[in-house]
Amino acid sequence: MSVLPRIEAFASDLTRIRQDFHAHPELGFEETRTAGIVAGLLRDYGVDEVHEGIGGTGVVGLIRGQGGGNRRVGLRADMDALPITETSGVAYASTNPGRMHACGHDGHTTMLLGAARYLAETRGFDGTVVLIFQPAEEGLGGARRMIADGLFERFPCDEIYGMHNDPNGKPGVVTVTPGPAMAGASFFDITVKGTGSHAAMPHQSQDPIHIGTALVQQLQGIASRNCPPTKPLVVSVTTFNAGSAYNVVPDSATITGTIRYFHQDVIEMAEGRMKALCAGMAQAHGIEIEVKLRNVFDVLLNDPDLSQAYIEAAGEIVGAGATLTSDQMTGSEDFADMLQIVPGAYCRVGHAGMVPLHNPGFVLDDAILPVGASVYARMIERRLPVA
Incomplete structure (x- = not known):
């Protein structure tokens, strides 16, 4: 495992941010606190532009790299929680009755924030990174709402990437399924x-x-x-x-x-x-x-060539644990709607713990945070190389 050293240095900050999100979960299109914190942190990190209220409670940030490259690569995370009463027993458990981050979106948001912090500090790429923090993934059409609000007209992307945590007890395993990947x-x-x-x-x-x-x-x-x-x-x-x-x-x-x-x-x-x-x-x-x-939800279609590129970037972070797989999932993900417009890929990042997603006892392993942030960051550095 070769987490980027700069990201490893602020990993404790990522844990603190994620656990705060976890303690204050918000349902789809109600993520006002979460979105406000995201926008504030992006500004603190020196992100060049921060736009709020996209598709309701969505946030978009732009980071410009070195040189005059005009290519733009999108990174997307979801922010919403589920209508579940938490039973995990963790010290930072939900303080909002009947609401819980039982799918790890608190982690997804935090990993993208970690990548944003690193990329804004280092600028080791040529082009523009489009950071997309999406509301309402859990069946409420948050991706479609952002798209209808002009997401890709206002913030065009040549490629786009997303990721999801995978509680399979196998930390350091990153998988991508080329082609039809999720139902x-x-x-x-x-x-x-x-x-x-x-x-x-x-x-x-x-x-x-x-x-x-x-x-x-x-x-x-x-x-x-x-x-x-x-x-x-x-x-x-x-x-x-x-x-x-x-x-x-x-x-x-x-x-x-x-x-x-x-x-x-x-x-x-x-x-x-x-x-x-x-x-x-x-x-x-x-x-x-x-x-x-x-x-x-549309069928999630990973571009085969970009799936290969994604897994190669992940391999630089997790080593041999990064693999392409043919295993399709009958779960669904509204990142598929973005992939209908912009080519890209979606990966799964394994972490410790065997309690499944959408379970009231689910616990996200915070060790995944610098891993996911590093994979995102390395993908940008590989897809937008400095000449």
């Missing part, structure tokens, strides 16, 4: 509009619980019986809500969940089958079933 995702909301009754006389109802549970079983068959085994598809029902009393058959039930995919024909098939199953169930029971589907 696209749609969310669905289904409302079963039945007829309520007294629970002692269910024959007078059109029971939405009975109908809805049967529908859930049919939805689970889309992946196993309608999709070719060679094309990944995940259909997950994640909530089922109905009723409020022991002696009442309710008049409606709501079902929500997500579809994950890598191929356009697969998502079109899955959404079509979902609509058909709901329509068939509604006709069979003489009721109405409403289906709402919305695309939330």
Whole structure:
């Protein structure tokens, strides 16, 4: 492991910053405290331009290097937390009830701040670094909001890079999957509009619980019986809500969940089958079933050549632990929306700990902070070399 010495020298500052973010998590588009701290630190570091309020609570910083190069490379981190009650027991645990950095975005933000500090001090590159601190990655469309707010018109990039922590118990392992790397995702909301009754006389109802549970079983068959085994598809029902009393058959039930995919024909098939199953169930029971589907994430596509460049830069920091991999992930990431416009790549950085992401007991290993910051910084120095 060869963390850049200058970054290693201020690693304790990164830990302090990250733990402060962790203690004060904010949900998507509510990251006013986080964004304010980010903007203030960028100014303290000597970043040339700092722009706030991009796409709501997003922040963009520009650092100009040596020479007159006009190439621009973007680095992106996400800032939002999740609606989870923390159980980690760490001394710096969330002070905001029901909110937690259970996905490590506090670490992602801090790693990019570390790279920004180093790059603003050293300026060992020729061109411009575009630092993108994005709000609302967790399914709320923060990337799309920044893009709609003119992100790449105002701050054009020739290439762009992102990273995510990976709690796999393997510190110093950095992986990049060239090509389709993470799944696209749609969310669905289904409302079963039945007829309520007294629970002692269910024959007078059109029971939405009975109908809805049967529908859930049919939805689970889309992946196993309608999709070719060679094309990944995940259909997950994640909530089922109905009723409020022991002696009442309710008049409606709501079902929500997500579809994950890598191929356009697969998502079109899955959404079509979902609509058909709901329509068939509604006709069979003489009721109405409403289906709402919305695309939330694109498939994340890593540029193959830039994936290779990214892993070579990471290799200078972590050594043999930097590898290209063919393993796709059915998790989703809205950095994919930026990669639809600007070529780039997204890596995963391993760290100690085996509690998974989005778990209330998740703990980010602070030793990852100078590693991620160094990988970002070295990528800039390699992609924007000084002549």
